[in-house]
Amino acid sequence: MTLYGGHGPDVERVTSGLVRVVEAAPARAPRARVVLVDYLTVLGEDTRPGPATPFQVHQIAGFRTASA
Structure with a gap:
């Protein structure tokens, strides 16, 4: 999966x-x-990959789409 x-x-x-x-x-x-809770909506439009956000750009975009 x-x-x-x-x-x-x-x-x-x-x-x-x-x-x-x-x-x-x-x-x-x-x-x-x-109950599984997803808190990925905290990734704002200005969120970029880095040490505090260990995701790639396409993953961040996917999280935003999934949380919409």
Whole structure:
């Protein structure tokens, strides 16, 4: 599974981990509600790649599109 056009082992590892958690939740807590919250809307129009924003330009654009 690829998230927002991201590539590499870190993105794949995080994605796989989230999928495992969500899939395991019903067995461990049948009445639980799983809510995944996305805070990527904090990436403003002036956000650029750098040490504090470890994403490529196309990924930032994808995050903005997904959060719209």
